[in-house]
Amino acid sequence: MNNDIEKILYTQEQVSNRISELATTISTKYQDEFPVVVPVMTGAMIFASELMQKLDFKLNIDYVDVSSYEDNSQSSGRVRLLRDLSHDVNGRSVLIVEDIIDSGHTLQFLNNLFASRGAKSIETCSLLDKPARREVDVDADYVGFKVPNEFIVGYGLDYDGRYRNMPYVGVLKRSVYEN
Ligand SMILES: O=P(O)(O)OC[C@H]1O[C@H](OP(=O)(O)OP(=O)(O)O)[C@H](O)[C@@H]1O
Numbered sequence: 080m081n082n083d084i085e086k087i088l089y090t091q092e093q094v095s096n097r098i099s100e101l102a103t104t105i106s107t108k109y110q111d112e113f114p115v116v117v118p119v120m121t122g123a124m125i126f127a128s129e130l131m132q133k134l135d136f137k138l139n140i141d142y143v144d145v146s147s148y149e150d151n152s153q154s155s156g157r158v159r160l161l162r163d164l165s166h167d168v169n170g171r172s173v174l175i176v177e178d179i180i181d182s183g184h185t186l187q188f189l190n191n192l193f194a195s196r197g198a199k200s201i202e203t204c205s206l207l208d209k210p211a212r213r214e215v216d217v218d219a220d221y222v223g224f225k226v227p228n229e230f231i232v233g234y235g236l237d238y239d240g241r242y243r244n245m246p247y248v249g250v251l252k253r254s255v256y257e258n
């Protein structure tokens with residue numbers, strides 16, 4: 080285990096098994112929908128690539144890049160769209176794929192954006208959900224794991240650009256980001 084990690088919350092095997100379960104549930108729902116699946120870069124990259132391979136229905140893959148954190152560990156509440164979709168979602172079902180829902184600002188921003196463009200339906204699948212930190216009233220429709228109010232890294236989640244490639248979900252030691 081990486082020295083900067085306080086504890087492992089979910090091993091690679093646990094995460095992969097849960098992703099398979101999510102994919103089965105979502106596949107039942109989307110058989111006739113032909114949705115646009117939209118991972119939110121960069122954090123969702125690892126989770127989304129595994130999830131999408133297990134989705135058993137016709138889909139288009141797109142992505143957006145947004146940024147909301149100005150100081151690495153605190154939510155600013157401001158969300159910036161850094162890279163837009165290349166698909167027109169008017170009349171399409173959209174499945175947003177996130178690594179984590181924290182304050183909820185990012186998800187609220189994307190829900191509003193895709194609704195304003197006439198999406199037929201908008202749902203979200205997030206690997207992690209941290210409900211203790213919610214500042215706005217949004218929720219993911221499909222959640223891998225609920226996590227405690229700690230700073231999480233691995234499986235796509237970073238601190239200062241690091242730890243994204245760790246093949247497990249862990250809590251970052253406070254000493255790494257405090258002082
Ligand atoms: O619910 P919220 O408080 O909005 O937080 C969730 C968002 O924050 C993180 O992204 P970040 O902006 O850190 O970028 P990243 O995906 O490149 O890590 C994470 O990937 C989510 O997109």
Ligand SMILES: Nc1nc2[nH]cnc2c(=O)[nH]1
Nearest residue numbers: 181229230231232236237
């Ligand atoms: N890496 C990481 N990014 C986040 N964005 C919102 N919450 C978190 C978190 O716990 N860890």
